[in-house]
Amino acid sequence: MTAAKAAQLSAIEESGWGSPFRFVQPHNAAFWVYLVGVGGGALAVLRDFGPSAEFYAPALTGGLLLFGLYLIPWLLLLRHHNRFTSQPAGLLATGFVWGGIAAPFWIALPANGALLEIWAKVGGTSFAADWAAGLTAPVNEEFGKALGLVLLIGLAPRLVRSSYDGFVIGAFTGLGFQVFEDVLYVYNGAAQAYGANQFGTTAQVFLIRGAAGIVSHALFSAIFCAGLMWALGRTPAERSVPRGVLTMLTAMVFHFTWDDLSGLSGGGVLAAVLPFLIAVVELVVLFAVLRRAARQERAWTRDLLGPEVDAGFVDPVLLDAVSGLRKENKAYRKHVHGRRKARHLVEAAHDLAHEIARAGGVDTPRIEHARSEVRRLRGTT
């Protein structure tokens, strides 16, 4: 066995890529806990909002419609980042539903209510008005969402291995939380006005929450869950408890600053500038975490396709692109003189890597077909 082939088999084993995801697993305790969480969340929705749903139907319908549309560009963006040893859609949907139903309604709603009141009791209502939200939500909500990742580790232990897996699953879980919480805010906005001018309050909440959502739960959870995976070290080479804990704390601090902007800024000019400053810092940290988390996955992709490069099916520059980030992809676009062709070739090479992983490194007709696709797109036979 060549060194490249050994590295390929090792990457398949370590990444778990290509393993199927099955949601219904009656023998798996994580499956039942997941059902308890999502079931508890669904019951809380019916109990708390069901009786008033008819009166607030214009707001709820508007909120669901607007935030449903808002979800589309988010899903396209996150789909783009679900790359390298990409996760199956079913697994990501499972995380999204946990983030949308269980985390906010089963966990955060009662936990936040209690902790907010504890801060008011301990520090007084004025202290609570300034700081309680930021001292509450980052704890309850970040852990509430991350529990979805822990359950997915139980449901798909072979698939959820790297910090990048944590990053992508965290983003989907956070997105679920964000969108369902937005609809909750629409309801609260309408209830605050006792149902008067429901379309107006809905549009107002949509504009505010939609803009703030760019650096909100999806971002916090992506960072937090990448940190959790570093701390857990499910890929031995990635294990780093200090880095993991620091990353998780960073996500919680971002969440704190977002929730306590008024307390931090103290009003005035700073209140207008601070959200943008914080957003810039958050985006810089987000991409730094993404790049660091992607290292392992990029190495696996290179190892998976290494024998294909040796055999001449994949160019070294194409390998750089399919295992690379923006810079490598840009270089590849220049190399093949075309954005479209480059995108197709990178996707075809990704398909080939996926088929190799699915087949466990042995040749199959599907792998042969994936190779022929790369050849066809390169314009060689």
Added chain:
Amino acid sequence: MREEPRGWVPVEHRWFGLDRRTFTPALITLVAALVLVYGLPALNAAIPWHNEIRAGDVLDLGDGATAVPPVGWQLEAGTLTGGAGANPTSLQVLLATGGATIELRGAAFDGTARAFLEQVLRSEGDRAPAVSGAFDTLTTDAGLVGVVRSTTGPGGDGVDAAFKMATVAPDTAPALVVRVQASPGQFERHRDEVTALLRGIAPETGR
């Protein structure tokens, strides 16, 4: 070694039909969730309120509007003047004492105080199992004209009052609803305190 078929659990790992190897993530999640869902509310219930209204305290109703809360009641939500500041259209104040609560909530509403109170009642549908009195006019010491009505039912007695927080162009001003709820037989004990609070509601100076 041969890989086990999908869903097959080796006998030494079985426990009442479950795969014991899956217990760690499941139990970590379950325990952490239960701590958050039930542990925090239990801790909250164990901590008493120590936020008693003292003589001279004034409630901040936002934009300079104020009310004088009854001394000795616990301020469980909302802020006093000189604190963090309140928003009149998202105001939430809760005062509580043995057997009674006073809730003040602000909202943006175009229309009269009566129309606002009717909107509040409409939003609650027929959920309140109580008999309501007729609307009456209440004028505060600062000249705010509001509406008030009393309620009584098996759960206790209460008062609902609504104001528009301006004496000039009140229709476009923020609205305030005050809900007083007392356990059966407790309202009379607090009647003077409630009346004093309602009469002491004042808009921003100059409005």
